[in-house]
Amino acid sequence: MACVYNWLVHFFEAHSHQTNYQDETSVIKTISASIIQGSAIGPASYVVNSSDLSVFSAGNELCKYADDTYVIIPAASLDTRSAEIKHISEWA
Secondary structure (H helix, E strand, O other): OHHHHHHHHHOOOOOOOOOOOOOOOOOOOEEEEOOOOOOOOOHHHHHHHEEEOOOOOOOOOEEOOEEEEEOOOOHHHHHHHHHHHHHHHHHO
């Protein structure tokens, strides 16, 4: 079991990103929190990571899939938009 734990710790640490565009390359930036898109473990780690994220206002809905979250706010609840986004931001 320790080898699986160590593998997961190693998998999630020390990620970075660099962008190349029109013969220009950005500096390498460390990524401290992210789900690695396209990885086999990405969707499962997203499910665990986002399991405690819930809506702030009754009647709104969160749809979580793979590594995306969508907030669905019915037209009748448009006044809850700011509170919902603030709640998600504070959770993150």
